[in-house]
Every structure is written in structure tokens, then in C-alpha cells.
Amino acid sequence: MLRSVFGKSLWDQRRGIGIWTVAIAAVGVLYAAFWPLMDNPDMAAVLDAYPPELLEALGFTDITSPAGYLGATSYGLLGPILVLIFASVLGARAVAGDEESGRMDVLLAHPVERWQVVLQRAAAMLLAIALPVLVLFVALV
DSSP: OOSSHHHHHHHHTHHHHHHHHHHHHHHHHHHHHTHHHHSSHHHHHHHHHSOHHHHHHHTOTTTTSHHHHHHHTIIIIIHHHHHHHHHHHHHHIIIIIHHHHTHHHHHHHSSOOHHHHHHHHHHHHHHHHHHHHHHHHHHHO
């Protein structure tokens, strides 16, 4: 076992964190690559044909500018959904994964307080969730 529950949690989930980080950044970059298709007068005419209420509900009010496009697609729609799914999977694995495999009993048998386990697991989960968000931001900048 590693020296802390925080480090062990990150070490045990390193592959999943890496895969999710690369996947979320790749989706954001792929969406950003479609920006030139939105930057033409034909697309502006198509968007003008839609009701303004629908465009506002979808967050497409300023989709013809680069900032509006990234805000509507990568940061406003798909990015948060993927990060939410990742956080849900990570949270479920934080407790249920160790309990099902029998590693939770071994962890709690060590001289560590239960509140420390909860806080360190939560801190590891927050860091793991922040990593794909940061990588997505850096990739799109």
C-alpha cells in the first residue's frame, strides 16, 4: 500500500483517469476543428431561420463567433456532460469498486481513521475531475 489513501486512490485509478482525460480533450479538440464550417454566411442564414428562443435554449445565440462556438459546444454542452459522467463513474468506483473486490476491508484494517479515508478519497476524486477540465482548457487555448 502507498503511504496515503490519497496517493493510493490516484494510483489505483491512473489508467481510467488518463483515458478519460485524453478522451474528453480529444472530443473538445474535434469539436473545435469544426469551427470553420460555422464561420460562413450560409450557416448564419440557417441559424437566423430558427426561432430565437430555441437558439437561446441551446446556447447557440452567438455560435458564429469563436468564443460563442466553443462556449456552446465544448464548454456548454458536451464537455460538462462528459465530465459529469466521468465524475459519476469515479465516485461509484471510489466506494463500490473496493468493496466488491474486497480491498475496502484491507484498507480499513490499517491504522487510518475513517474520516481520513473519506476526505482523502474525496480530495483524490476532485483532483481527478479537475485534470480533464484543465487539459481540455489547455488543449482549446
